[in-house]
Structures are given as C-alpha cells and as structure tokens.
Amino acid sequence: xxxxxxLRKQEHKRTRHKLxxxxxxxxxxxLSMIGTLIFFVIPYIRVLYYSLIDxxxxxxxxxxxxxxxTLSNKYFLLAxxxxxxxxxxxxxxxxxxxxxxxxALAYGIKRLxxxxxxxxxxxxxxxxxxxxxxxMLFQNNETVLPIYLLFIWKNIGICIILLTAAFTxxxxxxxxxxxxxxxxxxxxxxxxxxxLIAPTILFTILLSIVNSFKVFKESYxxxxxxxxxxxxxxxxxxxxxxxxxxDYQALATGAIxxxxxIFIIVLGGLVLQRRYYK
Amino acid sequence: xxxxxxxxxxxxxxxxxxFPVAAAIINxxxxxxxxxxxxxxxxxxxxxxxxxxxxxxxxxxxxxxLLQLIVIIPCAFGFIQAKFRGRDTLYVxxxxxxxxxxxxTILPNFIGLRDLGILYxxxxxxxxxxxxxxxxxxxxxxxxxxxDSIIEAARxxxxxxxxxxxxxxxxxxxxCIFAVALFVFxxxxxxxxxxxxxxxxxKLKTLTIMISQTDTFNTAILSSAAVIFMIPILLVYLFxxxxxxxxxxxxxxx
Numbered sequence: 001x002x003x004x005x006x007l008r009k010q011e012h013k014r015t016r017h018k019l020x021x022x023x024x025x026x027x028x029x030x031l032s033m034i035g036t037l038i039f040f041v042i043p044y045i046r047v048l049y050y051s052l053i054d055x056x057x058x059x060x061x062x063x064x065x066x067x068x069x070t071l072s073n074k075y076f077l078l079a080x081x082x083x084x085x086x087x088x089x090x091x092x093x094x095x096x097x098x099x100x101x102x103x104a105l106a107y108g109i110k111r112l113x114x115x116x117x118x119x120x121x122x123x124x125x126x127x128x129x130x131x132x133x134x135x136m137l138f139q140n141n142e143t144v145l146p147i148y149l150l151f152i153w154k155n156i157g158i159c160i161i162l163l164t165a166a167f168t169x170x171x172x173x174x175x176x177x178x179x180x181x182x183x184x185x186x187x188x189x190x191x192x193x194x195x196l197i198a199p200t201i202l203f204t205i206l207l208s209i210v211n212s213f214k215v216f217k218e219s220y221x222x223x224x225x226x227x228x229x230x231x232x233x234x235x236x237x238x239x240x241x242x243x244x245x246x247d248y249q250a251l252a253t254g255a256i257x258x259x260x261x262i263f264i265i266v267l268g269g270l271v272l273q274r275r276y277y278k
Numbered sequence: 279x280x281x282x283x284x285x286x287x288x289x290x291x292x293x294x295x296x297f298p299v300a301a302a303i304i305n306x307x308x309x310x311x312x313x314x315x316x317x318x319x320x321x322x323x324x325x326x327x328x329x330x331x332x333x334x335x336x337x338x339x340x341x342x343x344l345l346q347l348i349v350i351i352p353c354a355f356g357f358i359q360a361k362f363r364g365r366d367t368l369y370v371x372x373x374x375x376x377x378x379x380x381x382x383t384i385l386p387n388f389i390g391l392r393d394l395g396i397l398y399x400x401x402x403x404x405x406x407x408x409x410x411x412x413x414x415x416x417x418x419x420x421x422x423x424x425x426d427s428i429i430e431a432a433r434x435x436x437x438x439x440x441x442x443x444x445x446x447x448x449x450x451x452x453x454c455i456f457a458v459a460l461f462v463f464x465x466x467x468x469x470x471x472x473x474x475x476x477x478x479x480x481k482l483k484t485l486t487i488m489i490s491q492t493d494t495f496n497t498a499i500l501s502s503a504a505v506i507f508m509i510p511i512l513l514v515y516l517f518x519x520x521x522x523x524x525x526x527x528x529x530x531x532x
Contacts, residue, residue, distance in 0.1 A: 021359075021433070022359075022360055022361055022362070024439050025355070025356045025359040025360035026356060026360045026362060027356070027439075028352035028353060028355055028356030028359075028360070028439065028443075029352075029353050029356035029357060029360065029368075030356075031349055031352065031353065032349050032350065032352075032353035032409060032411075032414060033353075035349065035405070035406075035408065035409030036375070036409050036411070038390055038394070039386065039387050039390040039391075039405065039406040039409055040375065040383060040386050040387070040390070040409075041386075042390070043385075043386035043387070043388075043389035043390040043393075044386045046386075046389055047385055047386055047389065101288070101291065104284045104287065104288060105288065115288060115292045116523070117519045117520075117522055117523060118292050118295055118296065119291075119292075119295055120519075120522060121295065121296070121299075121515060122295060122298075123464070124460070124461075124464040124511050124515055125298075125299065125464075125508055125511055125512075126464075126467060126468050126486065126504075126507050126508060126511060127468055127470070127486075128468075128470070128485070128486045128489040128490055128504065128507060129302055129489065129504035129505070129507050129508045130298050130302070132302065132305070132489070132500060132501060132504045133298045133301045133302050133305065134298070136301065136305060137301075153295070153298075157295075158526075161522070161523055161526060162526070165523065206377075210377045210379070213379035213381070214379045214380065216379075216380070216381065216471075217468070217470045217471065220470065220490075221470065221489075221490050224490070224492050224493075235381065236379070236380075236381045239381040239384075239385075240381070240471075243384075243385075243475060251385055252385065254381075255381065255382050255385050255386075258379070258381060258382050259378060259382040262374075262377055262378055262379070262382065263374060266373065266374055266377045267374075270370070270373070
C-alpha cells in the first residue's frame, strides 16, 4: 500500500517534470518566433493591407484593383517573363550539369572527390568582387548570358555536394545485385541510382528555382544600376525600382504576388517529396 | 581510359571554378601594363573611406553570425524536443520563409524597422538578419541524428535549459554549427540590398556598397578592394571547409 503511493507520487512528479520540460522546449522556439513575428509576420499582414488600399494617406479600401494594375503593368509582365525564362533555361542546365559532375565524383574518380568542396566556393565568394571579373570577361555584353552563367557558377556547388552525398549513401549491394543481372552503366544509373536519389534531385531543383529569384544582387552589380537591358529586367528590379519611388502599393502587391508564386512552387515541391517517401 | 577522361574533365571544371578568384588577383596587380602593388598602395593610402567600410562589413558579419547562433540553436532544439499541436505546420512555415527571396521579405523588414524606430541605424541591419530561418532548418535536419541519451543524462544532472544545451547539445552539433556559421558569415559579408535600403549614413555602410559604386571610384581602387574583400571569406573557407559537407544534411525537408 505504502509502496503503491510512493510509486504514484513518483509518477506524478515525473509527469509534472515532463510538462515543465515540454514548456521549456517550447520557450526555446519562442525567441526566434518573436523575431519572426516582429520583422516578418506582423509587417507582412500590413503589406497585405497596403496592397488592398488606394494610397498611404487616403487609405480607401479598393479590393483587388492594385492586383489588376500590377498584373497588367507592362514592366511587371516583362519582369515576370524574364524571371520565368531564367528558371526554364538555367535550372535544367544547372541540375543536369550537377548530376553529371556528382556521378563522376561518386563513381568515376573517387580520389578527386575531395575537390567537390571547391565547387561551393563560388556561392560564398562576395558577388561584388566576382562581378568585376565578369565585367572583364564579358566586356559590354548586354545579353543575359553573363547573368545566366553567373547563376549556374554560383549555385552548382551546393547541388553537387547534396547530390554526391546522396549517391555515396546508396548501398553497395544494390550495385552488385544489378551488375549480376548484367546491366550496363547507363541502365544502372537510369533504373537504380537516379530513382533512389529522386528526393534529393527534387530538392536541388526546388532550391535552384528559389535561388533563381535571388540573382538580383548579381545582375544589379553587373549592370551597375537600376536600369538593366530589357532582357535582364527581372521581378527583383521591378521591386527595387518601386522601393526607390517608395510606391508602397506597387511594392506591396508585387511582394504578395511573388510570395504567392514561391509559396505554390515550394508547396508543390513538398507535396511531391512527401509522396515519394510514402 | 574512362577514368582519365573523367579526371581531366573534373580538373578542368575545378580550374574553371577557381579561375575568377585568380583573375581578380591578377587584375588587381596590373597597372599600366606592368605587375605592381600600385593599386593596393592607392587603396591603402589614398582611399580612407575603405577602412570604416571594411570594419563595418566585418562588424556586421561577426555580430550577426554570433547572435544568430544564439537564436537558432535553441530554436532547432525546441523543434526537435517540444511536442505541441501545430508544430509541423510551424516548421513548414519556417521552410517557406527560408525559401522566400529578399524581395519578398525586405518590405516587411523595412516596415518592422520603421515601426520600431531603428531604421537607418546599425541595429536595423543586425536585428532582422539574426532571425533568418535558414540555420534553424539546417540544424533541425542535423539534430535528428544526434545522441538522445546524452541529453537524457544531462537532464538528470541539471534542470537548467541553458546548461543542457551548452553541455549536451552544442558539442554534438559542432560540425553543423561551423557549417552554418560559414554560410551565415558569407551571406552577411555579401549583403547588398540591406545596407542599400536600410541605411542612409555612408559611415555605416559596408564594403559591398563601396565596390558597387563604379562611377565614384577608379578601377585601381575597385580591383584591389575586390581582392581584399575576398580574403576574409577565403580564410574562413580554408579553416572550415571540411565541416561543410558533413554539416549540411539538407536533402529532405520532412
């Protein structure tokens, strides 16, 4: 009887302790949450509000008319087209190149595998420095080529690292079993390795698409100003130029539309990835 | 034979990736067709704005990296340990936020800073950056594979959360912390938009802004400043690159 009550007491103590532990763990997230609320969530709601009013002074509610304005704005559409072109052209090239290099690193020449960290250097090097070299290489080149190459050069490293890690984590027995069946190298990769690392490939595609929205810095520094050649005018320029004009309505609407676009892309990627796992 | 071809291709690629660094250095040493240190002399002795700007870049990058680690380590730990409704949704929200480009987040940041009255100050550059979600996601992925029994043991010893994190979590996270710190440092060192939009006073601005002002400074100053600007990143990279690969376990986002 006495024993029993001690046990119950201990149990009680433990659940209380556990509760406290859980609360403490929640508090750990708290600091980051507060910052995110102050600098992103609450102002984002205000941005949403700004996108629905006519201007900062009168503050009349105008519904979706800002969105209609933005979506029929010549510059916004040009920017959207250029941003999407960058994704459609560069991301496949980037991923295929990264796949090829990481296959070579993982199975071709293992001794050179250490070089793969060198590929990440472009991502870390300051764009401001690299752009000077780029200007020397492509003197007065007004096409999109320099920016496309800069994008691929910068982003290939992280893809190679993630893909090589995935390739090398595949178990060796798989290959032995497959080679007993008499498959050639192409078939081996086509039917075994690539499907196995499909989630990683999907993630690198997602990461590259998202990073393609971040090339503004490169192109801003390369062209040195707010007015690039027409074929390089991307969404980020549209936003930046409205920032300089402090046109809150255009800015807010542009930010909301861009975030919606990213939201759809990332959500699509996450759903696809979860499906692959189950 | 195949191996030789592969090796040649990889070597060419590696050279291609290091080439711009070499080109920048060679470019900075050229002056009037000869190789001299003239450009550096001009930068060091004639361009005094270089020093405060270099200091600003270093100050922001170091302070942001350290403060961000203080925020993200407990946060990632909390995401692993705490159990509450909506935790997974909150985590997906962090992923979304990580994926948002600066052009989405910069206007909310700007409004947040304006409302707090710290726009156009050093604090305005630092505060929004320390809450970036990137490190939380990377650390969370890494923490899935750490040893729980050490944390359990630490919980027996002490009830202080700070002590548990410092003695049982941080040592296990070493590799990941270095990798994240390297990325955060590089990102802060690289920032262009924030000093451009959140600062007015030239004395508070960073070296990135100086190098982007191609019409204010001559090529001698710009080319040598560009090389000096790369050095801290190259140093940090040389010391920490071995952690990069092991620390980055970002293959799935579940």
